[in-house]
Amino acid sequence: MLDILREYWLLFLVGQYPNGPLGGLVATLLVAICGLGLALPCAMAIALGRISPYMPVRIAAAFVVHTVRGTPFLMVIFWSYFGLPILLGRPINGFVTLVGALVLYESAYLAEAIRAGIEALPRGQREAARALGLNYWQTMGLVILPQALFNALPSLLTQFVSLIKETSLGYVISVNEFTFAAAQVNNQLLTKPVQVFSILALTFFAVCFTLTQTARRLERIVARRRNGMAKDGEPTALLATEPTP
């Protein structure tokens, strides 16, 4: 396995780059980060929609969430792959398609995590902000969302980890990402699929595990700073929502 790594590490890491498109692990992380970066604001909007005082907004947001949650991610990729070019009237590249599909899919799940974070806050928080004279958006932006996002951090993180894993499905529409790179290596070696795909699996594990641990630590530090009493703090409000299947 080590000799495979020694030989092909660059292909695993960046794909054909700079002689071809950027690929490999770097592309996977790039897709994941773009996906998360764009999905988070969408998720916040959907979450606010879910608890909006206006019924039509609530219904629309619930429709999006339930539709997406009832659809396998592969289906979303196919729809984006075949549907988006028709909708936009021009071809789009695989990278954009994959990011688009991830944003659509993850927004719905992240939105539910954020909504749970909002609903877990005491009603008094919103009332105190409104009583000061802050309007709805100031209340959400300054008081509610910062707390809700922090409380939802564990589930947001679980979701980000699934997002990283979901990028591997970009393989089916030939996006140059990590899994694609592994398949290329496998095609060149032909005889060592188990070793090649073990490298893939172990790397995914290492990345996701590191991420989870880092965020846990971060969370504890913040919780401790805010709450002098929680010395060796398990953060007080851990919210778990179901991760993506």
Added chain:
Amino acid sequence: MIFFESVDKFYGSHRCLTRITAHVAKGEVVVICGPSGSGKTTLIRTVNGLEPIRSGRIVVNGQDVHAPKADINRLRREIGFVFQQFNLFPHMTVLDNVSLAPRKLRGLPREQAEEEARALLARVGLAEKANVYPGQLSGGQSQRVAIARALAMSPPVILFDEPTSALDPEMVGEVLAVMRDLAGSGITMVCVTHEMGFAREVADRVWFMDSGVILEDASPEEFFVAPRHPRARRFLADLRHA
């Protein structure tokens, strides 16, 4: 300063305020007392529009709070509100809690807002807590910060909903001291509380509520010495024995 005109409020079919008509003059300190569930919280929450009303009018500072076209956010800047549960923002330092509204609503630059906030914190005796988070404060300290926060917009009116009920007994005094100081400052104050010593000492008027009605509106001398209504008499007797 505050006029209630025939205010009715329902929760579903449950009638919770019945034809409340009352008046709080400028600079007056009114203490509202009455048994649990009598509608005290509901009444003061209608004053800043945290609770809607079915009918009637509430006029604060010349403006109808529940008028359909009322700018409620602007009105609320003129009405400080202190909650039983403090409701400090746990993700902000004490200083940020107090300076938030002036910065966001009066558009004060951070430096000036913080200077004012420090002055308010000094007034409630917590100057040294400016940079800690609310999670590190005791209940009494939290409530004093909440009072400073409510004062940050310099409202002419401040409302208290049982500000000492969630506190350990040894912390009640420090909060009452701040409120006593405030009562002498000329601000109009409406305070739901069962601290009868405080009422006797600083209130200009005492309202006794029961079942959504103000049964008695009297000076503290009248109310404590010779309450007219039998239910008020029973309430006071129960308090003394508690």
